[in-house]
Structures are given as structure tokens and as C-alpha cells.
Amino acid sequence: MFIQVKGLYDEKLIRPVQLISNLFFEETVLTDEEKEMVMTFSINESKAAVSLAADGNRFESSRNIEELPEEEKERRKVLKNAVSHVVLDVLTQFTGIKQNWGVLTGIRPTKLMHKHHQENTDKIKTRDYLKETYMISDEKITLMERIVERQLAMVPDLYNLRREVSIYIGIPFCPTKCAYCTFPAFAIQGKQGRVSSFLSGLHYEMEKIGDWLKHNDMKITTVYYGGGTPTSITAQEMDDLYEHMYNVFPDVKNIREITVEAGRPDTITPDKLDVLNKWKIDRISINPQSYTQETLHAIGRHHTVEETIDKFHLARSMGMNNINMDLIIGLPGEGTDEFQHTLDETEKLMPESLTVHTLSFKRASEMTQNRDKYKVADRNEAEKMMEMAENWTGKHGYVPYYLYRQKNIVGNLENVGYAIPGQESIYNIMIMEEMQTIIGIGCGAASKFIDPETGKIEQFANPKDPKSYNERFVEYTDKKIEKLNKLFSIEYTTR
Numbered sequence: 001m002f003i004q005v006k007g008l009y010d011e012k013l014i015r016p017v018q019l020i021s022n023l024f025f026e027e028t029v030l031t032d033e034e035k036e037m038v039m040t041f042s043i044n045e046s047k048a049a050v051s052l053a054a055d056g057n058r059f060e061s062s063r064n065i066e067e068l069p070e071e072e073k074e075r076r077k078v079l080k081n082a083v084s085h086v087v088l089d090v091l092t093q094f095t096g097i098k099q100n101w102g103v104l105t106g107i108r109p110t111k112l113m114h115k116h117h118q119e120n121t122d123k124i125k126t127r128d129y130l131k132e133t134y135m136i137s138d139e140k141i142t143l144m145e146r147i148v149e150r151q152l153a154m155v156p157d158l159y160n161l162r163r164e165v166s167i168y169i170g171i172p173f174c175p176t177k178c179a180y181c182t183f184p185a186f187a188i189q190g191k192q193g194r195v196s197s198f199l200s201g202l203h204y205e206m207e208k209i210g211d212w213l214k215h216n217d218m219k220i221t222t223v224y225y226g227g228g229t230p231t232s233i234t235a236q237e238m239d240d241l242y243e244h245m246y247n248v249f250p251d252v253k254n255i256r257e258i259t260v261e262a263g264r265p266d267t268i269t270p271d272k273l274d275v276l277n278k279w280k281i282d283r284i285s286i287n288p289q290s291y292t293q294e295t296l297h298a299i300g301r302h303h304t305v306e307e308t309i310d311k312f313h314l315a316r317s318m319g320m321n322n323i324n325m326d327l328i329i330g331l332p333g334e335g336t337d338e339f340q341h342t343l344d345e346t347e348k349l350m351p352e353s354l355t356v357h358t359l360s361f362k363r364a365s366e367m368t369q370n371r372d373k374y375k376v377a378d379r380n381e382a383e384k385m386m387e388m389a390e391n392w393t394g395k396h397g398y399v400p401y402y403l404y405r406q407k408n409i410v411g412n413l414e415n416v417g418y419a420i421p422g423q424e425s426i427y428n429i430m431i432m433e434e435m436q437t438i439i440g441i442g443c444g445a446a447s448k449f450i451d452p453e454t455g456k457i458e459q460f461a462n463p464k465d466p467k468s469y470n471e472r473f474v475e476y477t478d479k480k481i482e483k484l485n486k487l488f489s490i491e492y493t494t495r
């Protein structure tokens with residue numbers, strides 16, 4: 001969609017117009033060249049107004065600016081918000097599409113709710129603020145409230161964990177690469193040499209970070225093994241890895257939760273489950289994504305639906321009592337019928353938690369590069385499926401406990417984690433709400449350093465591919481320790 005923009009002389013105000021337009025149209029190009037669709041702005045100290053000419057019709061919107069702050073950053077924030085409002089308004093009038101998240105384009109809406117909670121703002125005032133400032137719908141505000149409530153029930157000291165850390169460990173191997181994937185996931189077949197050197201690097205990083213934590217009397221709240229698929233490596237390699245974790249990390253027995261993603265059912269074997277049990281892994285993920293065989297084939301997951309079901313039963317029979325399953329709304333060729341089938345199959349298994357993702361077109365994925373090959377549900381159908389997930393989980397005793405949004409997500413929806421109350425993943429809460437530092441170890445692992453005083457966030461990512469990781473893990477470990485020292489005002493060196 002091409003939109004001609006007139007009267008917007010501040011370059012920085014183009015961005016909110018782009019972001020809001022992207023919510024309505026798949027690809028929006030803003031230009032000053034003559035086009036059939038024209039947005040004409042008029043902005044001054046007290047008002048932002050826009051007139052949209054499209055399809056022979058005209059749509060108007062304006063928003064008063066009560067007070068423009070003196071400070072430049074704040075001033076721009078107010079102007080951007082006003083521009084976002086009027087653009088959202090005219091595009092809603094033109095398309096008839098209601099944006100439930102209003103002008104909010106950020107990834108973690110519940111952070112806003114926590115901010116108000118920490119400031120003890122009255123619930124009604126918070127609701128009014130979210131509606132007035134961001135135009136978020138009542139349903140989504142209620143969803144945010146429910147999530148924040150569950151998170152605080154699960155982690156009552158959520159706001160006081162800034163002097164503990166969580167650890168993310170990235171294992172970058174998978175049996176094959178899924179078409180929508182942009183995670184560091186390298187097909188493991190025939191790469192044994194690379195896997196061994198990767199694991200040596202990983203052991204090194206764990207040891208150094210563990211030393212730092214012990215030396216500084218720092219507790220670990222949660223550990224999460226992700227990737228990739230951490231169960232792609234052999235049972236022996238897993239055994240060595242978890243033994244090493246117990247040896248080098250402080251007080252592993254008191255870590256609140258250790259999760260290992262076993263996402264691909266084709267990697268799960270009885271001997272690996274024995275290892276997970278031996279080292280008291282609390283929670284695993286077995287991810288069906290869909291229960292329709294053709295879909296699995298189309299997205300490049302080379303396992304069968306039966307295998308997902310069998311491996312789930314195997315894990316259960318071997319004592320795994322906290323299993324998460326990921327589902328994706330909007331996979332190619334799937335509509336409400338296929339999604340209903342997925343929910344029916346889920347009902348037979350009843351995992352402790354269920355993460356409902358909406359397909360997102362990430363730039364680097366195979367699916368996005370060959371978008372024409374993949375036919376996906378439209379906005380209305382995606383919304384219906386999300387509603388089905390909400391109703392189904394509610395009916396079966398699950399509650400929503402985290403949510404995040406992504407760019408280019410089908411229907412501008414969200415990803416929601418549901419769980420049977422008491423079985424929510426603490427790590428997921430920590431990563432979503434950014435309440436403490438997460439140290440990323442391993443390939444592609446992103447660290448998030450949260451200043452314990454100010455809450456300021458700094459990100460730092462390890463190399464994404466095993467080759468670069470294997471060459472540079474020492475350097476990356478040193479850098480992280482340097483950042484940790486600075487963050488917690490500590491003097492400590494690795495050598």
C-alpha cells in the first residue's frame with residue numbers, strides 16, 4: 001500500500017505514521033510522491049490533525065494536546081502519541097478494522113501494567129490511562145490485569161529479584177530447520193565435531209559465570225535450556241552438561257525452576273528422559289505446533305503427529321509432571337477447522353501449560369523469503385482462532401500468565417502463555433517482565449543486563465553460529481563478566 005504523506009515536516013514523526021499504518025496493511029510505503037491515498041497532516045503546539053483521502057472518500061481526525069512539555073524527549077513523545085492517535089483513527093474509519101492494542105506497538109504490554117502496580121496506582125485509573133493514552137480495548141486491558149495477577153501470585157517477590165539472576169543456555173542444534181524459524185538452529189546430522197567443540201565452549205562459559213556468581217554470593221532464580229533443541233545432543237552429552245551445571249553453578253538445588261526445551265518430539269528418547277529425571281529438571285516443552293500432518297510437512301518438521309503424542313505419553317509415564325506444549329495459530333493452510341482439531345488433540349493430553357503463538361513473518365525465515373508459497377489465514381480467521389484458544393483454555397482450567405507481541409504477526413495478535421494455576425513458568429515471567437538480569441550462555445544466547453538501581457536494560461548477544469561461537473567464546477565470556485561487574489559494582493576478573 002502506497003500512502004502519500006503531506007504536511008509532516010518533522011522527520012521523526014514519520015515513524016509513528018509508518019508503525020500505525022503497518023498495523024492495517026501488510027506492506028506500507030510512505031512517500032511524498034503523488035498517490036491515490038493521501039494523508040494530510042496539520043500539527044501545532046495544541047493540536048494534531050489528519051485528513052485521509054482514499055477511494056474517493058475523506059476521513060478526518062484530530063487530537064488536542066493539553067500541554068507540550070519543555071524537555072525535547074518528552075515533547076516528542078507527546079507529539080508522536082498524538083500523531084499515532086489520529087492516524088489510527090482515520091485508518092480505522094477507512095478500513096473498519098479495530099485495533100485491540102490501539103497505538104501500542106511495543107512487545108511487552110504487561111510491563112506497563114506492572115509499572116502502575118509498583119506505583120500503587122488505582123486499578124480504575126490505570127485502566128483509564130491505558131485507554132486514553134494507547135486506546136487499548138477493554139478485553140486486552142482485562143487480559144493484562146489477569147496476567148499481572150497470576151505473575152504476582154506465582155512470584156510474590158517479583159519486584160525484589162534484581163539482585164538475583166536467571167540463566168539462559170542456548171544449544172543451537174535441531175534435527176532439521178523449521179520454515180518459520182529464525183533461532184540459531186543448525187541441523188545436527190553429521191556435525192558431531194562441531195557439537196563437541198561447542199559443548200566445550202559452553203562448559204567453559206558455565207564455569208566462569210558460575211565462579212562469578214559464587215564469588216559474589218549471587219543467587220540463580222531460574223535456568224532455561226533453549227535453542228535450538230537442547231535434547232538434540234546425545235543422552236551422554238546431556239548428562240555431562242547437567243552434571244557440570246551442578247558442579248559449577250551455586251546452590252543448584254535451590255534454583256526455583258530448571259526448564260529444558262525438548263521441543264522436537266523426534267529428539268526425545270527414554271535414556272534422555274532418564275537424564276532429565278536424574279538431574280531433577282522441573283519442566284520440559286514438547287511442541288506439537290499443529291496436529292495436522294500436512295502442516296508439519298509444509299513447515300519442515302520431519303516428525304509425525306503420532307510421535308508428538310507418543311513422546312508426550314512416554315515423558316508422562318517416566319514422571320515428567322510439568323510439560324509445556326507450543327501451538328501456532330495461522331500456520332500455512334490452517335484455519336479454524338485445523339485449529340479445532342489441534343485443541344481436541346490437546347484435550348486428550350492436558351499438558352500443564354500451553355503457549356499459543358500467532359505465526360509471525362520474521363525477515364530471515366524461509367517462510368518470509370518465499371512468502372508466496374505459503375497461504376496463511378487472514379486477520380478475521382486468525383482472530384477467531386485466538387478466541388477459540390482463549391475459550392478453550394478458560395474452559396479447561398488454564399489461565400493466561402504471560403504475553404508478548406511481535407512485528408509482522410498474523411492479524412496483529414499476540415502470543416499468550418497459559419498454564420494450570422501454579423504451573424506457570426517462572427523463567428517466562430522473568431524474561432517477559434524484565435525484572436532481573438538474564439545471563440545468556442551458549443550459541444546465540446542473548447543476555448539482558450538490568451541495572452538493579454535504575455532498571456535500565458542493556459542487551460548483549462553471543463555469536464549465533466557454532467563456528468564463530470567456538471572461536472570466540474572466551475572473549476564473549478570476559479565481556480559479560482565485565483558488564484556484570486559494572487552492573488553490580490563489583491571488581492572481579494576471570495583469570
Ligand code: SF4
Nearest residue numbers: 174177178181185228
Ligand atoms: S525446532 Fe524450534 S529451534 Fe528448531 S528449527 Fe524448529 S522452530 Fe527452530
